[in-house]
Amino acid sequence: MSEPLPYRSSALRLPRRGLTIAPATLVELGGPVYGHDPVLPGDADLTQGHSGEPLGERIVVAGRVLDTEGLPLPDTLIEVWQANAAGRYTHAGDRHPAPLDPNFSGAGRCLTDAEGRYRFTTIKPGAYPWENHDNAWRPAHIHFSVFGRSFAQRLVTQMYFPGDPLLKWDPIFNAVPDAAARQRLIAAFDLETTEPAWALGYRFDIVLRGRAATPMGD
Amino acid sequence: MDTSTPPQTVGPFFTLGLGGCAHGDVVDPARADAIGIVGVVRDGAGEPVADALVELWQAEGCARAATSPEGSFSFVTVKPAPLPGADGATQAPHVAVSIFARGLLSRLVTRIYFPDEPEANARDPLLGQLDDAGTLVAEPEGPWLRFDITLQGDGETVFLDG
Numbered sequence: 102m103s104e105p106l107p108y109r110s111s112a113l114r115l116p117r118r119g120l121t122i123a124p125a126t127l128v129e130l131g132g133p134v135y136g137h138d139p140v141l142p143g144d145a146d147l148t149q150g151h152s153g154e155p156l157g158e159r160i161v162v163a164g165r166v167l168d169t170e171g172l173p174l175p176d177t178l179i180e181v182w183q184a185n186a187a188g189r190y191t192h193a194g195d196r197h198p199a200p201l202d203p204n205f206s207g208a209g210r211c212l213t214d215a216e217g218r219y220r221f222t223t224i225k226p227g228a229y230p231w232e233n234h235d236n237a238w239r240p241a242h243i244h245f246s247v248f249g250r251s252f253a254q255r256l257v258t259q260m261y262f263p264g265d266p267l268l269k270w271d272p273i274f275n276a277v278p279d280a281a282a283r284q285r286l287i288a289a290f291d292l293e294t295t296e297p298a299w300a301l302g303y304r305f306d307i308v309l310r311g312r313a314a315t316p317m318g319d
Numbered sequence: 320m321d322t323s324t325p326p327q328t329v330g331p332f333f334t335l336g337l338g339g340c341a342h343g344d345v346v347d348p349a350r351a352d353a354i355g356i357v358g359v360v361r362d363g364a365g366e367p368v369a370d371a372l373v374e375l376w377q378a379e380g381c382a383r384a385a386t387s388p389e390g391s392f393s394f395v396t397v398k399p400a401p402l403p404g405a406d407g408a409t410q411a412p413h414v415a416v417s418i419f420a421r422g423l424l425s426r427l428v429t430r431i432y433f434p435d436e437p438e439a440n441a442r443d444p445l446l447g448q449l450d451d452a453g454t455l456v457a458e459p460e461g462p463w464l465r466f467d468i469t470l471q472g473d474g475e476t477v478f479l480d481g
Contacts, residue, residue: 110422182336
């Protein structure tokens with residue numbers, strides 16, 4: 102195998118027709134008004150909330166949410182979910198025979214601060230096998246969901262770790278055609294974010310695209 | 320140059336991350352003008368998609384729902400007001416929709432229009448440019464509206480660029 106194989110789940114799900122160019126509307130330019138339970142400071146620490154600490158390598162993942170002009174996006178809801186250190190999700194659909202960790206649920210969330218910054222404490226997720234092709238393994242990753250300021254900015258993506266040898270073979274990572282864009286999915290090890298004698302730090306900035314934030318007609 | 324972070328699939332286990340923000344309704348169902356919208360997401364073989372995430376976005380609020388094992392979703396919302404569009408045109412009332420699923424690298428975007436607005440729909444700039452605008456107009460079903468989403472193949476829903 103010399104290059105990544107296709108992402109098999111796409112076969113019956115990807116539309117066959119091209120996308121229709123739609124005129125933007127005020128709906129799509131407006132900010133999200135989402136109902137949610139209050140976001141608590143503890144929600145950003147995935148290692149807490151259980152009777153003990155989860156197994157695995159404790160890490161901090163921090164960064165900023167920006168738009169393509171470089172402006173920070175404050176008060177934006179970020180949600181993350183991930184496998185445990187053994188590569189198993191706390192989800193009934195995950196049949197990978199790796200151990201569940203009673204001290205790790207694998208979900209967190211936070212709001213960005215006034216400068217667009219966020220910070221999660223978690224454990225490094227493990228790689229895990231999947232059924233896409235023979236001997237297929239997903240590289241370690243953390244799922245990110247970001248609301249942004251407008252419908253056009255809504256983003257769901259995955260964050261990867263630097264130097265992961267599995268990235269080369271991963272159909273999902275490599276489905277992003279542009280090599281430079283793929284690099285933007287890989288966090289950077291960051292000594293500034295690293296907490297001495299506590300946790301390695303990774304930096305992952307998220308840049309949201311989207312149409313200009315000024316509503317038409319204004 | 321595009322410097323944005325590319326999207327990746329939501330994967331099969333996204334319900335883990337929905338936590339405190341998984342409400343299926345845009346507005347209080349007790350509102351007098353509340354409208355229920357139901358639908359099924361199907362793939363290119365006509366099979367229900369049991370692991371999709373459907374989000375509605377309109378001026379009155381946002382809501383999202385994971386599809387059931389039968390591929391179905393339901394929301395309670397209200398019909399938005401008509402909105403100004405480009406060049407003075409008026410857009411018919413509609414709700415913006417995102418669909419995320421395993422197998423989709425990026426979300427799919429579409430719109431729900433309302434069947435009791437034939438005149439506004441006829442003048443809508445987007446519906447006017449489509450051959451199959453019908454896939455974007457919900458159908459009455461008793462007291463509800465039905466908006467099925469076909470990801471691929473016969474009856475494929477019209478999906479929009481962003």
